[in-house]
Amino acid sequence: MGRSPPVSHSAGAPVSLAPADGGRRSRRGFLYQDAVTLLDCLDMLDGHWTEVSWEDLEDILCLQGTVPVYRQVKTVEGPGKSHSVARVCQPDFAKKHENRTAETSYLGKLFIGKPLPEGTRFTLIVNETPAADLYEFACERGRTRDPVSAAVRQKVIDKLGGLKLQDERDVDWCVDRLDVLVEARTSDQVEDEARRRLTPMVRTYLGQEPLVAEVEEVLKRLISVHIGRKAAELRAVRHTVDDFRAVFEDAVQRVTGQRHDGGLERLMTLQEKLQPAGVLAEEADRQHEAMLAFRRYQRSSLGAERQRLADLSDKIYAICQVTAMQRRGGLIGAGEPAYRETVLAVCNLPEVVSNEVPLSQALAVLSDITARCQNRYEDAS
Incomplete structure (x- = not known):
């Protein structure tokens, strides 16, 4: 048995410096890698991993118990470019001639400098279908690959000869545990x-259909604020399932203003939010009932009708964003002026003016958004 990887830690606890130079990476040009990292974290929530970290011993480190999967992300851009066995085993020609060794190749850097306990695997993640020889290592996310031909296996071994690996492993051992994961071409x-994958998770958390926005x-x-910022910190942090679930729930709460406590309890009720706008209690109660009726109708809707409601919600949410911006900029006052501006904008939507959308439904959507949104008519938050 080989040596186990470093003791894992939960979110917030440093574990190791990034391997290359003791520093953390610049944030430029890593959006694709961060998006792939999110997919691995979502896989963890589905039970595929027990811990995930990034910019740790590799671009992404996934653990199942104490068994590591080291994942390196390599992208290419432009037609006619793809990874091949020759390319991923090629020494780094940016190095001085005497330093152009197998250790500086993509696979060399993926294999060396890491604990290699039994069960270890390596994943090269690429954004284009690789050349035929490297494609023999390809597998789908969460699946195992087919056996590689003896000729291609030996080709990789020959090109990486001389690698010095930990735990008395050899290149053959690493090549037999190599996978190539072909992801989508662009970060978008x-x-x-x-x-x-996030949409049903947010729906389950809220207990209702989320807005597209x-x-x-x-x-x-999740990508820019959490994964991106953690990647730029000095030390890597390993996230357990509970750690990342808490990160996800915090993100939903910050976006929607709704907490998850087994029900649909609001951080602030619709009636409370409408009070500073001068809405009488009886009217606020009627709006609350209209909101609940809309939610029931929305949940029962299918196909084109559900999409129509989602589009309408997005348009009214955009109106609320504009109102909030105007309040923050001092263009309109808080309270009743902000509420009046929002309602008038909803009433003037072309589909409402033409009676394509009933005014009552549009106002019910506004009530639904108001109940879920952190913005309040009484302030400019």
Whole structure:
């Protein structure tokens, strides 16, 4: 048995300096890698991993118990470019001639300098379909790959000859545990996959259909605020399932203003939010009932009708964003002026003016958004 990887720590606890030079990476050009990292974290929430970290011993480090999977992300851009066995085993020609060794190649850096206990695997993540020889190592996310031909296996071993590995392993051992994961071509496409997976999670948390804009903001917070910022810190942090679930729930709460405590209890009720706008208690209660009726209808809607309601919600959410911006800029006052401006903008939507959308439904959507949003008519938050 080989030596186990470093003792894991939960979020907030430093574990190791980044391997290359003791420093952490610049944030430029790493959006694709951060989006892929989010997919690995979502896999962890689905039970595939017990811990995930990034910019640790590799670009991404996934653990199942104490068994590591070292994942390196390599992208190419432009037509006619793809990774091959020759390319991933090629020494780094930016180095001085005497330092152009197998250790400086993509696979060399993936294999060396790490604990290699039994069960270890390596993943090279690429954004284009690789050349035929390297494609033999390809597998789908969460799946195992087919056996590699003896000729291709030996080709990699020959090109990486002389690598000095930990735990008395040899190149053959590492090559037999190498996978190539082909992800989407662009960061936007990887984010689309993450967005698709996040939507039902946010829906479950809220107990109702989320706005498209809300899922988008949760996605941004997870990638840019959490993963991106953690990657730029001096020391890597390993996240357990509970750690990242808490990160996800915090993101949803910050975006929607709703906490998850087994029900739909609001941080602030709709009636409380409407009071500073001069809305009488009886009217606020009627708006609350209209909001609940809209939510029931929305949950029962299917297909084109559900999409129509989602589009309407996005338009009214955008109106609320504009009102909040005007309040923060001092263009309109808080309280009744802000409420009046918002309601009038909703009433003047073309589909409302044309009676394509009933005014009562549009105002019910506004009540739904008001109940979920952190913005209040009484302030400029």
